[in-house]
Amino acid sequence: MKDEAELVERAKAGDRDAFAALVRMHQRLAYRAAWLVSRSDDEAADAAQEAFVKAWRALHRFRSGSPFAPWIARIATNEARNRLRSAGRRRRLAERASREPALEVVDPADVAVSGEKLRLVAAAIETLPERDREVIRYRYLLEMTEMETAAALRVAPGTVKSRLSRALARLRAVLEPEREDG
């Protein structure tokens, strides 16, 4: 497995094969990051591809030695978000005035979730503000470390901790009527 920093250096110098290797290494992550926002296979593939193209053109701005994963995850997330916005589609998964998660939310993404409990958690996440959703996405759904999440969000690691605890607190509040904390 090639050293990532070396690949980045070569890609920055214009080596396309090196960049192709980086794409191969990170395409799953970029795609997942996009998919979690757009919830559409085609949109996610498009957004992920465009994210890599943007990354290629912005390589001169990428600090050598930094991890590539948080950077590409961020670009892919933003790309997917921009597409949602520009398509004029706001995915209204559950607007809530009340705390009760709506079991009747028919979100195609929910169909992919097995188990009633997890379905509720997934629906509840979608009711949170984007700030909370994004930290949960990076930290749990994309399985990034705290450092990687901090890099993707461009905040200090301590901020990730506090954002995460706020997000989880809100999530608990949404799920509260349904669950008993053990």
Add this chain to the structure above:
Amino acid sequence: MNDLERDLEQLVAALAVPEPPDLVGPVMQRLDARPRHHRLVVAATAAMVLTLVAAVALPGPRRAIADLLGVGSVEVVLADRLPRVAAALELGEQVDTAPIAVSLPAALGPAEAVFVDAAGIVTFVWPSSDRLPETSTPGVGAIVSAVSGSLDAGLQKTAGPGSVVEVVLVGGRPALWIEGEHTIAVRRSGAPIFDTVRLADNTVVWQSGDLTLRFESRLDRDDAVAIAEAMTNGNG
């Protein structure tokens, strides 16, 4: 670990995010699909935004970050207004020999003079002639400046409305062609030194080894790029 965090960790698997199709092929194709000479005509529109750095020097309100192109130690900022020009050509002290090795194009003949400024930027100057129409600086036909990558100094160019900023190839690598009126400022430690702002003419900016090179003249793109190529081949 509590219930919720455990659920979140299980959620990853349960979400059944599909495996991506292979993206490498399509991505590399999209890279190639971009025209090699990618023209960006800078127009003054309401959507035009400026970098924070340029906005500091510009009169008028600050705006958000614009596209920042860069080659080596030179950054090009796209703006809808040029900074106020304060100085004529300020090249520093004239020296007898250049402190760094730059392979100069034979086609231009020998340079008339070499200068080194306080930031360590080396500039070669050719007089105007039949071959080299006079630039915006009287008597000057062409300038080559070299910035070493190890210097803290860099150059910042601001391309205004009506300028063309284009990506070209020099030595097989991406370089910048800036046509039309733009300004250039020496930048040290990240901050522009705007008392060295001046107007610049058509310029090719490219990187060769450790050096960022600029060739400035009234020549058109093809001639200027050919000069740059000749210099790059010499540098190796």
